Amino acid sequence: xxxxxxxxxxxxxxxxxxxxxxxxxxxxxxxxxxxxxxxxxxxxxxxxxxxxxxxxxxxxxxxxxxxxxxxxxxxxxxxxxxxxxxxxxxxxxxxxxxxxxxxxxxxxxxxxxxxxxxxxxxxxxxxxxxxxxxxxxxxxxxxxxxxxxxxxxxxxxxxxxxxxxxxxxxxxxxxxxxxxxxxxxxxxxxxxxxxxxxxxxxxxxxxxxxxxxxxxxxxxxxxxxxxxxxxxxxxxxxxxxxxx
Numbered sequence: 001x002x003x004x005x006x007x008x009x010x011x012x013x014x015x016x017x018x019x020x021x022x023x024x025x026x027x028x029x030x031x032x033x034x035x036x037x038x039x040x041x042x043x044x045x046x047x048x049x050x051x052x053x054x055x056x057x058x059x060x061x062x063x064x065x066x067x068x069x070x071x072x073x074x075x076x077x078x079x080x081x082x083x084x085x086x087x088x089x090x091x092x093x094x095x096x097x098x099x100x101x102x103x104x105x106x107x108x109x110x111x112x113x114x115x116x117x118x119x120x121x122x123x124x125x126x127x128x129x130x131x132x133x134x135x136x137x138x139x140x141x142x143x144x145x146x147x148x149x150x151x152x153x154x155x156x157x158x159x160x161x162x163x164x165x166x167x168x169x170x171x172x173x174x175x176x177x178x179x180x181x182x183x184x185x186x187x188x189x190x191x192x193x194x195x196x197x198x199x200x201x202x203x204x205x206x207x208x209x210x211x212x213x214x215x216x217x218x219x220x221x222x223x224x225x226x227x228x229x230x231x232x233x234x235x236x237x238x239x240x241x242x243x244x
Contacts, residue, residue: 005085008164011218012086012128015077022080023202025143029106029150032201039105045151056145059156059171060137067137068170069144070161072096072127073117074208076215080147081140083130088219089161089168095122098191098229099175100153101183105200107208114198114205115191117212118154118175118182126221129161129170152179188232195233196240206233 006013019025030046033039047055060067070091071079097120101113108114119125132140148154154173161170175182186194198205209230216223 003084005083008085008087009219012215015215015218016086017078017080019080019082022078024078024080024147028146030146033105033150036105036201038109042104042151047149047151052145052149055149055156056141059158060141063158063171064134066134067132067141068129068161068168069132070119070127070129070159070170070172072119072125072172074211075130076128077211079130080143081130081132082136084133085131087129087131087163087165087168088221089127089129089163089170091119091125091127091159091161091170091172092123093121094119094125094159094172094174096120096125096127096223096225097122097175097184098195098225099182099184099186101181101186101190101194102198102200102205104151104181106202107200107205108194108198109200112197112199113194114200114208115186115194116205116208119172120175120184126216126219126223128215128219129163129168148173152176153181154179191229192232192236195229196236206230206237209233 096117098115098117100116100118102108102116103110103113153176155176157174158169159172161168195205195209212226213230
């Protein structure tokens with residue numbers, strides 16, 4: 001790749017994990033969970049490699065050329081994908097919703113559930129799009145599906161996004177409300193507690209939220225939902241620290 005992927009957003013340089021150094025390139029989350037006895041109660045939920053392949057084939061059946069991938073959560077700073085261009089993007093028909101309640105070990109457990117974002121229907125979501133060259137799509141989407149399609153939770157779909165170079169159709173992983181991990185009725189109090197206390201083998205839920213906030217600061221994006229939830233979780237931790 002001879003072009004500078006960060007030409008449009010030089011402030012992101014150094015803020016995105018080198019794909020070749022990413023945890024997700026060498027660790028299949030399905031295998032990580034199967035090797036951890038603590039996650040045994042959830043093994044029956046894991047997709048097989050064949051199911052994962054079938055999902056990927058179906059999602060990309062009508063796609064041709066380079067592939068754009070929309071990032072709204074941890075992909076914003078750790079896409080684990082080789083890309084030749086990154087752009088700020090807005091998905092006008094979707095929204096970032098903190099409804100993924102994690103008890104499966106990633107950023108939370110049954111004793112201390114964590115919280116992450118999902119992409120839901122809504123009135124707009126700011127994020128990034130990464131362009132994966134056509135020649136790399138097979139390998140890169142294999143890694144992407146190993147990360148995002150571990151078990152029920154997401155539905156892969158090509159969605160419309162707006163960028164500085166015009167409309168772009170990008171691959172995104174949308175909230176699957178038939179999945180038990182999507183809790184659309186989660187209370188704000190529970191969201192705060194999950195962000196403050198959730199921790200697993202991928203890190204803490206608080207660090208996940210901080211990661212989104214840091215990328216937004218680079219891009220001059222203001223998201224009141226992120227700012228308010230982050231402030232509330234940090235306040236919760238301060239109160240808990242004083243109480244102990």
